[in-house]
Amino acid sequence: MKIKKYLFPIITFILSFGCALFVAIKVFPNNPFTGPKAEKAIVSKFKDGDLIFQTSESKQCEAVRIATNSKFSHCGIIYDINGNWFVFEAVQPVKLTPLEDWIKHGKGSKYVVKRLKNDSVLKPEVLQKMKDYSQQFDGKEYDAYFEWTDNRIYCSELIWKIYKNAAGIELSKLRELKDFNLSDPRVQTILKERYGNDIPLEEKVVAPSDLSDSNLLKTVIDTY
DSSP states (O other), rough: OOHHHHHHHHHHHHHHHHHHHHHHHHHOOOOOTTOOOOOOOOOOOTTTTEEEEEEOOOOHHHHHHHTSSSSOOOEEEEETTTTTEEEEEEEEEEEEEEEHHHHHHHHOOEEEEETTGGGGGGGHHHHHHHHHTTTTTOOOOBOOTOOSSSSSSSSSHHHHHHHHHHHOOOOOEEGGGSOEEEEEEEHHHHHHHTTTOOOOOOOEEOOHHHHOOTTTTEEEEEEE
């Protein structure tokens, strides 16, 4: 008799629980009872070692755009650090900047991402070598004088040296300062502020435009 007494409540409980669980699965597929559904891995549109370019709005950046006949005045290299995207960039000081923050710093948050046409050469060990090499520049001062030394460094110089010295890839030929368009008054003003009357016209230089125009690279993202 005792068994019959408790049998009906037990059956009722089981049926009620089953119905509730069924509804929960249908309405809330990621409920804690069943756990989250396995999601497909999202393939990022970025890759370790990509180059990213943007337009900045300072007077110096305007002069860079004019002198190089390019919309780009700043660039960096994209690194995957423990599953998070950063841009290693030469500003004051040289540093890693979260990718989303870096994009917001550009005019209209617009940017272009370039990648090696043959990016298979950037094997994990090569990328690690690039990151290891990059550490020597972390925290260094930005080079507003565009000197070809490692004491201070500017954005396109940073990328060029990382690829050349850590990956053995020369993204572009170096040029001299005198090769650029220096005749515009806005460029002349910046040069006068930087150097006075002693402009180092034969200084080795690499500009963001030299990298963006490299025949080794292809465009993978363009938000302009």
